[in-house]
Amino acid sequence: MIRGEGLGKRYRRGLTVDPGLRHALDRFVKSPLAAFRRQKDETFWALKNVSLEVKEGEVLGLIGRNGAGKTTLLKILSRITKPTTGWAEIHGRVGSLLEVGTGFHPELTGRENAFLSGAILGMAKSEITRKFDEIVAFAELEKFIDTPVKHYSSGMYVRLAFAVAAHLEPEILLVDEVLAVGDINFQKKCLGKMGDVARAGRTVVLVSHQMNQIRRLCHRVVWVDDGSIRLNGGTHEVVSAYEASMARGEGLAPEGGNGHRSDRRPVTKARFVRWEIAGLSGEETHILKTLDAVTLKFTVDVRQSIQTGHYGVALRSHEQQVVWAWETQPLPLDVGERQLCHTFPMLPLRPGLYTWLVALYEQGDPIDVWDCLPEMMVATEIFQHPQDKWSGILNIPVGFKIDGR
Numbered sequence: 001m002i003r004g005e006g007l008g009k010r011y012r013r014g015l016t017v018d019p020g021l022r023h024a025l026d027r028f029v030k031s032p033l034a035a036f037r038r039q040k041d042e043t044f045w046a047l048k049n050v051s052l053e054v055k056e057g058e059v060l061g062l063i064g065r066n067g068a069g070k071t072t073l074l075k076i077l078s079r080i081t082k083p084t085t086g087w088a089e090i091h092g093r094v095g096s097l098l099e100v101g102t103g104f105h106p107e108l109t110g111r112e113n114a115f116l117s118g119a120i121l122g123m124a125k126s127e128i129t130r131k132f133d134e135i136v137a138f139a140e141l142e143k144f145i146d147t148p149v150k151h152y153s154s155g156m157y158v159r160l161a162f163a164v165a166a167h168l169e170p171e172i173l174l175v176d177e178v179l180a181v182g183d184i185n186f187q188k189k190c191l192g193k194m195g196d197v198a199r200a201g202r203t204v205v206l207v208s209h210q211m212n213q214i215r216r217l218c219h220r221v222v223w224v225d226d227g228s229i230r231l232n233g234g235t236h237e238v239v240s241a242y243e244a245s246m247a248r249g250e251g252l253a254p255e256g257g258n259g260h261r262s263d264r265r266p267v268t269k270a271r272f273v274r275w276e277i278a279g280l281s282g283e284e285t286h287i288l289k290t291l292d293a294v295t296l297k298f299t300v301d302v303r304q305s306i307q308t309g310h311y312g313v314a315l316r317s318h319e320q321q322v323v324w325a326w327e328t329q330p331l332p333l334d335v336g337e338r339q340l341c342h343t344f345p346m347l348p349l350r351p352g353l354y355t356w357l358v359a360l361y362e363q364g365d366p367i368d369v370w371d372c373l374p375e376m377m378v379a380t381e382i383f384q385h386p387q388d389k390w391s392g393i394l395n396i397p398v399g400f401k402i403d404g405r
């Protein structure tokens with residue numbers, strides 16, 4: 001349905017508008033030399049060499065920091081902005097929800113604005129008339145639909161604007177951060193509406209900073225960073241990688257050449273050398289993708305035998321909140337590499353980045369303490385509230401029914 005190749009968009013920064021002949025003459029009189037001095041023409045690339053494909057019926061999520069180029073990409077696909085380089089082809093009727101409230105006029109009533117905004121968004125008058133009652137009911141504005149919108153509260157204004165936009169029936173829907181409107185209950189209704197659109201088999205490209213919304217709605221995610229595609233793949237993997245990057249502030253803590261933090265104690269009797277999730281291989285040994293039983297292995301290289309060891313392990317979130325901790329003593333360890341294994345019936349953690357901390361003591365003296373690297377990335381299916389601020393640290397599947405009594 002959508003295909004783009006080598007898309008790039010260059011803008012000029014600091015460009016001034018031609019002031020006209022009168023102001024130009026006035027400037028010449030005040031400073032003749034400055035009038036002939038060439039103004040600095042600084043350019044920057046908002047989008048650079050972006051290529052992507054979106055299949056029919058697919059829901060694609062676009063994530064990234066503010067200013068990364070997501071909205072620019074949507075504007076190119078919407079034919080609002082012409083690309084500087086590359087090309088894009090779109091097969092089907094396109095509806096764009098790039099700005100809630102497009103075409104609203106404060107002096108017109110809610111009814112009049114619904115027809116005006118719908119027309120600007122590409123809906124025929126007959127289509128708006130057919131859906132008008134549904135739009136008003138969705139916005140919950142039956143009593144105020146004939147009141148000028150200048151008297152609306154900001155919440156009422158946004159509800160009507162989204163209700164109009166949400167009732168478009170295009171084959172391709174491009175959505176830019178419009179699900180974060182209104183109060184919590186209305187956001188939930190908006191999310192449900194977008195879910196209906198996705199289940200109807202329409203092609204959707206969605207930009208959102210709400211990662212739980214992306215996880216719930218999208219089949220695939222593209223991470224846009226500094227105008228380019230940084231990662232393109234499965235929803236849970238890409239979102240978790242993005243959250244991990246944000247948690248690290250785009251950089252890991254200082255490390256030594258062996259993958260350990262450089263401030264660790266010198267090696268004495270033993271040293272933790274690696275950790276892994278059992279049963280995985282390659283680059284996925286530190287990515288948790290299942291809510292089934294899981295075994296973690298912490299390998300310690302014992303240089304001198306330990307008779308009365310004291311071993312502890314803790315799991316922390318990227319906010320440094322302790323999620324779980326455990327210890328055992330005495331722990332005898334013979335010379336050689338020993339694997340300390342922990343089997344959990346499940347680790348029901350909210351997707352994101354976590355750190356394991358392991359420590360080994362003997363008679364109260366520290367032998368080694370290690371913040372395990374790399375961090376553990378949780379990329380499981382999400383069972384959470386759609387809004388991030390109501391999403392807790394536990395991610396537990398739950399059954400639900402209404403008692404018929």
